[in-house]
Amino acid sequence: MSRIGKKPVSLPSGVNAQISDGIIEVKGPKGVLSMPTVPDIAYVIEGNEIRVNPANDTKRARAFWGMQRTLVSNLVVGVSDGFTKVLEITGVGYRASVQGKILKLQLGYSHDVNYDIPEGITIKTPDQTTVEITGSDRQKVGQVAAEVRRWRKPEPYKGKGIKYRGEFIFRKEGKKK
Structure with missing residues (x-):
């Protein structure tokens, strides 16, 4: 279990996120950032937070879990604070x-x-x-x-x-x- 991956990424006010065609896109006051999603990871946007979970129980999914959550967090911090x-x-x-x-x-x-x-x-x-x-x-x-x-x-x-x-x-x- 990834300690970092378990934490949801909260979206501050003025920041919106959406997932389409295998790309997660985050919009905020400092611009728009996007990154491709990994098929082994499930990204869920619920209200004002993004949850990142492994889509299956493979070693690759567990290895990518914490890193993908951190990359999503970097997108959110980048468009809000920089x-x-x-x-x-x-x-x-x-x-x-x-x-x-x-x-x-x-x-x-x-x-x-x-x-x-x-x-x-x-x-x-x-x-x-x-x-x-x-x-x-x-x-x-x-x-x-x-x-x-x-x-x-x-x-x-x-x-x-x-x-x-x-x-x-x-x-x-x-x-x-």
Whole structure:
């Protein structure tokens, strides 16, 4: 029995869900998100909640149960509240700024790094060393954050680079004389 799968996903006010042709679609104030359903899982919309249950007693159905409930929950949270990832830039001369639909990063290379902001994603830079990535699709927000971070991962000796807020960078001691 999946502990996560047993919990119903509640629909906040202003959020509607419907299932048709093997696709679950959730509409809310931040947009519309959809995902394909899995045949081994039964999705039931009752009033203001969605229940996710295994359709049969196979190992595959039990394995997909909790994950599918979490994916449905991510759709509901995405269209109602949205998701945010915050990146922090550490290093002398390292900075970021947004110019139109381009994130401009100065990361110690001989050239600036220009990252095109994809559709459905909003990037803000409250200051030069903080990048806030916001959107309704959790997977897309995480993917964009990972792509930006990939330009200069934090290194363990001086701690320079781009890291997630709250991420711990294990620091190493340098070479001894």
